[in-house]
Amino acid sequence: MPLVTASPSATSSSEYTARHLQVLEGLEAVRKRPGMYIGSTDGRGLMHCVWEIIDNAVDEALADRGNHVLVTLYADGSVSIADQGAGIPVDIEPRTGLTGVEVVFTKLHAGGKFGGGSYAASGGLHGVGASVVNAVSARLDVEVDRGGKTYAMSFRRGEPGIFADPKSGPSPDSPFTPFTAGSELRVVGTVRRGVTGTRIRYWTDPQIFLKDAKFDYDRLISRARQTSFLVPGLALVVRDERGLPDTPGADGPHEEVFLHEGGISEFTEFLAPDPSVTDVWRLEGESTFTETVPVLDAEGHMTPTEVERTCGVDIAVRWGTGYDQRLKSFVNVIDTPHGGTHVAGFEQALLKVFRKQLEVNARRLKVGGDKVEKDDIMAGLTAVVTVRLAEPQFEGQTKEVLGTSAVRQIVSKVVERELTERLTSTKREFKTQSLQVQEKVVSEMKARIHARVQKETLRRKTALESSSLPGKLKDCRSNDTEHTELFIVEGDSALGTGMAARNSEFQALLPIRGKILNVQKASIGDMLKNAECASIIQVVGAGSGRTFDLSLARYGKVILMTDADVDGAHIRTLLLTLFFRYMRPLVEAGRVFAAVPPLHRIETAAQGRAKGEVVYTYSEQQMRQVMSQLAKKGRTVKQPQRYKGLGEMDAHQLAETTMDPRHRMLRRVTLTDAENSERVFDLLMGSDVAPRKEFIVDSARELDRERIDA
Structure with a gap:
């Protein structure tokens, strides 16, 4: 979709006409307003570009096409992502006359994730990730293994062409010749039959990003670990060849491999900050819903069509002894830090189930007439909430909030059914844990009420109130x-x-x-x-x-x-x-x-005109040093006093050394x-x-x- 902006030369309403409008086509709109697509042009936006390409590689693993992704940070500031997926299509796309590779990297909202059946559930949804990264890159190289051959294409700030690289290796500063008559997807090698995959390497554009924008290795590691939990069996390898000081790769290339077969159960245990009250409980299920979406028909027109969707729900919960809560939510392995309809459905079901169970066990648990609140249940809870569905609706390209309304009810029903089954189970281990977690929730409720009453009655400071x-x-x-x-x-x-x-x-x-x-x-x-x-x-x-x-x-x-x-x-x-x-x-x-x-009090005797003095020391070593210094000065030292406790000190000594703000030392x-x-x-x-x-x-x-x- 073209981006229309007003020219700054329009100074008044009478002078403001259609000629002042600028229509930005294709990737030009991305370069003009990058924040609209990647959030910002600082380090966060830089990392978002990496996530876009990594998410595309992970989508291949979700579709059971490959189980290995390699992310490499190079010393020249570039980054590459390699996967073993099906490879980007290399044949001609009929409507544009361009190869699939060029369409993916130069056309906004172009891809295989708009309901064509290639991806049942994916993280890349809007068809802009690869093209946006290309638009904000000084150079991007892509290689595709497909059909026994390796195909390659390069881009400079979104424009396809050929770089004349020296023998020392590729660089965004190499001479560049753009394609004029037509684009060329070069064949640069051969691979064994059945070998497929995509390798993308790009250099970020200093014209777009701030000078201090840098790849955050710790965030990259955290994201790789998180994704490996969410896609069991996927090996994610992060290799750092930058040699930067104060990083694991400071002394040479450093590589970390993340592979977790336990899925979100293992992820929940990893996130949990406290000893457990319950084991990790998995709440799983799925349901269908219908929604009306525009679908491209045979004549190329977008026609509103009612389609049936399947939403899979997989949630891991675990209560601990603490009161901090940790909830991570995901849609098709995409992190949704600000939640959305799936989190709302989860919290709604939690409250409903626990209120019902505590009502049943009110006498046994001594609940009283108070009602449990959501925060009482969430205290000490570590949970990973994941849903998988085709074409979820997000609020914006950064995909931080899920907006598909039907998901709320589906998640709520699954959690209500599965959690009720756990809390009412007659199996010995579940029965014990169910009682423990209900007792914890009741304790949290009573603590909340106690704190509220305390805040209401404890105020500073009248004679009436101080009596409490x-x-x-x-x-x-x-x-x-x-x-x-x-x-x-x-x-x-x-x-x-x-x-x-x-x-x-x-x-x-x-x-x-x-x-x-x-x-x-x-x-x-x-x-x-x-x-x-x-x-x-x-x-x-x-x-x-x-x-x-x-x-x-x-x-x-x-x-x-x-x-x-x-x-x-x-x-x-x-x-x-x-x-x-x-x-x-x-x-x-x-x-x-x-x-x-202090530990010691050292007092010297008066000598001539020199008055006696008192020195306090705080360790044995300091005491010996002071004694040695006084001896060198010829001062007579009385037997040092060793304090075993504060009660052995006189009031003036305690004030002088520990309580008086003018002299004391605090840590x-x-x-x-x-x-x-x-x-x-x-x-x-x-x-x-x-x-x-x-x-x-x-x-x-x-x-x-x-x-x-x-």
């Missing part, structure tokens, strides 16, 4: 959240010293009794029942888990003040686990700190990589002992024995 806070909290007077600080201290002895050392205007103290519950292992219900955990959540005042609202936090800083020994480190780790699991936005905002109390707890942090917390604090034991054994050689506090 724990009695052991020693609150501050200020209402200014920007400057207030909550110190979580270990034990009553530290509380007593802290009370005398603090500035009561803006510093609050909350004592805890030793080691709190390890919430990485415990359920959310057990966590809420634990007095220490409940007190901390109540005092912070912003809720917990998915209901946590950072804007309601009662303090600007939360400071963990524990003893400078092994037990203190353990308590600090348990507290950090609580904040990471249930108050993560506080950590992400950089509002959680660890106090750094900010940061979260740079949530996934890696999740794995570390699960390794160190989770219920699976074997990986932790292996970690301790492997790390024993690196342990500095001097750091053992014994």
